[in-house]
Amino acid sequence: MTRILVTGAFGQIGTELTQALRSRYGAENVVASGRHLPGDDTVAGPVEKVDVTDSEAIVDTIRNYDVRVIYHLAAILSARGEQDPQSTWKINMGGLKNVLEAAREVGGCRVFWPSSIAVFGPETPADQTPQDTVMRPTTIYGITKVAGELLGDYYFHRYGVDVRGVRYPGVISSGSPPGGGTTDYAVDIFYEALRHGRYTAFVREDCVLPMVYMPDCIDAAIKLMEADLSSLNHHNGFNLAAMSFSAGQLAAEIKKHLPGFVCHYEPDERQAIADSWPRSIDDSVARREWGWQPQYDLARMTADMLDTLRERQQAGR
Ligand code: SER
Numbered sequence: 001m002t003r004i005l006v007t008g009a010f011g012q013i014g015t016e017l018t019q020a021l022r023s024r025y026g027a028e029n030v031v032a033s034g035r036h037l038p039g040d041d042t043v044a045g046p047v048e049k050v051d052v053t054d055s056e057a058i059v060d061t062i063r064n065y066d067v068r069v070i071y072h073l074a075a076i077l078s079a080r081g082e083q084d085p086q087s088t089w090k091i092n093m094g095g096l097k098n099v100l101e102a103a104r105e106v107g108g109c110r111v112f113w114p115s116s117i118a119v120f121g122p123e124t125p126a127d128q129t130p131q132d133t134v135m136r137p138t139t140i141y142g143i144t145k146v147a148g149e150l151l152g153d154y155y156f157h158r159y160g161v162d163v164r165g166v167r168y169p170g171v172i173s174s175g176s177p178p179g180g181g182t183t184d185y186a187v188d189i190f191y192e193a194l195r196h197g198r199y200t201a202f203v204r205e206d207c208v209l210p211m212v213y214m215p216d217c218i219d220a221a222i223k224l225m226e227a228d229l230s231s232l233n234h235h236n237g238f239n240l241a242a243m244s245f246s247a248g249q250l251a252a253e254i255k256k257h258l259p260g261f262v263c264h265y266e267p268d269e270r271q272a273i274a275d276s277w278p279r280s281i282d283d284s285v286a287r288r289e290w291g292w293q294p295q296y297d298l299a300r301m302t303a304d305m306l307d308t309l310r311e312r313q314q315a316g317r
Helices: 012-025 055-065 078-083 085-106 140-159 185-196 214-226 247-257 270-275 284-290 298-314
Strands: 003-007 030-034 047-049 067-072 110-112 162-164 166-168 170-172 198-201 208-213 243-246 262-265
Touching: 003 012, 003 055, 012 030, 012 067, 012 214, 030 055, 055 067, 055 085, 067 085, 067 214, 078 085, 078 140, 078 270, 085 110, 085 140, 110 214, 140 162, 166 214, 170 185, 170 214, 185 198, 185 247, 185 298, 198 247, 208 214, 208 298, 214 284, 243 247, 243 298, 247 262, 247 298
Parallel strands: 003 030, 003 067, 030 047, 067 110, 110 162, 170 208, 198 262
Antiparallel strands: 208 243
């Protein structure tokens, strides 16, 4: 059985992706790694402490477990990136370069690396943003994602490393909270709505961004990694989206389930980042090349988020 390594395995996407990979391929075949390990023992399967800026640690882990597939998720997100651009470059670019080098050195490794809608900038068409278009981002996070896409293409063409990836929109999840992103409000709002019946969003009521719900986010990663290489014309940086809505539309959808819910809007510096990103995405290339087909829209995602978080609250978790 092919062994898989996940970096950033205890982050927002990593937590749920690791679980999904373990149920699909067997817990013993999926190595969860992170810079800090979780304090509990709820993780069933191999766990390794790996800092992605440490190239030797990555190579050692790949060799020790005979890894052939890597999901490289460790990264600093957009809003936190603006607070410390130097570390963001070091972790996002340095980490990716180390993972690609390790894959090249060991040989025969397939790599998944998520890019983001943050590759786009104010000059990009904001509605139904095409796959191939202007990419001049204004955040350090976005710059590392554009450079990372180019580096992935370079390793594919120059060294034959099979690097694949999608440009995730905002990811909404119930399993593990996001941290340091501009789209975090679309997750925080659910926790606060259930806990306190109110939420103050850090973006405008009419701020529209593309989003995806975690089950679709995971399905995309696994489906792309299992796709036949010969069907792919693009390799990394596939546009991807499932829904687009404003903060106000999200609040109104939550209100259908929790009639007393009140949302206020106090935009901060993250609004400028949101304003530089697309409102909606044309993901027809992903649909055509590897069968991307999201299942969740705003209504279905909202109902599922509220049900899942309520169940967790009742179980005291
Ligand atoms: N969700 C990410 C962020 O807000 C975008 O990739 O930074």
